[in-house]
Amino acid sequence: xxxxTQAQTEISVVEKExxxxxxxxxxxDTTYYLFWYKQPPSGELVFLIRRxxxxxxxxxxGRYSWNFQKSTSSFNFTITASQVVDSAVYFCALRxxxxxxALTFGSGTRLQVQP
Amino acid sequence: DVKVTQSSRYLVKRTGEKVFLxxxxxxxxxxxxxxxxxxxxxxxxxxxxxxxxxKEKGDIPEGYSxxxxxxxxxxxxxxxxxxxxxxxxLCASSLKGGGTRKKYFGPGTRLTVT
Numbered sequence: 001x002x003x004x005t006q007a008q009t010e011i012s013v014v015e016k017e018x019x020x021x022x023x024x025x026x027x028x029d030t031t032y033y034l035f036w037y038k039q040p041p042s043g044e045l046v047f048l049i050r051r052x053x054x055x056x057x058x059x060x061x062g063r064y065s066w067n068f069q070k071s072t073s074s075f076n077f078t079i080t081a082s083q084v085v086d087s088a089v090y091f092c093a094l095r096x097x098x099x100x101x102a103l104t105f106g107s108g109t110r111l112q113v114q115p
Numbered sequence: 116d117v118k119v120t121q122s123s124r125y126l127v128k129r130t131g132e133k134v135f136l137x138x139x140x141x142x143x144x145x146x147x148x149x150x151x152x153x154x155x156x157x158x159x160x161x162x163x164x165x166x167x168x169x170k171e172k173g174d175i176p177e178g179y180s181x182x183x184x185x186x187x188x189x190x191x192x193x194x195x196x197x198x199x200x201x202x203x204x205l206c207a208s209s210l211k212g213g214g215t216r217k218k219y220f221g222p223g224t225r226l227t228v229t
Contacts, residue, residue: 009155037220043124045205045220091157102148102173103218105157 002027004094006106013082014114021077021109023092029053031097034068034075039089039108048090051075082113118142119221121206127227134193136224138206144219145211147189149173149181152203152223161204164189165211196228 003026013019025034036048049059051068059066063080079086089110093103122137138147146165150158150173160173164183178200182190189208193200206221 004157006157043203043223043225045207047217047219050217093158102160102163103158105150105159107155107157 002029002032002094002096002104004092004104004106006090006092006109008109009107010110010112012112012114015084016081017113018078018080019082019111019113021079021090021092021111023075023077023106025073025075025092025094027094027096029096029098033095033097035093035095035103036066036075036077037091037093039091041088045091048077079111082111084113084115087111087113119206119208119219121204121221121224123224124222125225125227127229128193128196129229130197132193132196132228134196134226134228136191136193136204136206136226138189138191138208138221139187140189140208140219141187142208142210142219143186144208145186146209146218147183148207148209148218149179149189149191150205150207151175152205158205161191196226198228200226201228202226 005024032053034051038046065078067076089108091108092106095103119140128134148163149161152158159175162181164170170181180192204224207218209218
């Protein structure tokens, strides 16, 4: 069975600091998809990125970047120059290409950005 | 814009009551999901449905049932609510297909069972 681990329960940084959220996954499948979601205080999950297992290119979107490394089964998320509005719970998730269509989520990392 | 709505943001029920949580999506999505979110555990799948009247158990279906009579609506039912079902419940939907399909989440229902 697949599993997603986010070892960091809570991170606190000061505005403008860079911060990296770790995500490690386990699966025996060769085709899978990795996701990051943001859950602000309002509660609704906001989709940030999807990556498939064949595409190990790192991605940058504004202040956000993602580092996917199959060799270490990791899909880490970095926020550069953090802002107070980045404060949220961030979830990493995994979905297989076959069988169940649901996501397997990590336990989440609460990021607190202090002004 | 895809919209997934849930009938209540906050709900307080008594132990033993039958509870209905409703979820509606407006984008003709085939797949719908119910997750439960608890601190330190992330989101865990309760049930999902990939078509009208079709349903499959997720990781923690015990104590829950679901109903999908219409494509746009997916209901989660707590037959006899218990205090350990106090949690945040999130509904999601997506188009049918493999892992590339983006999943859209509702705002969540925070259920307290006293």
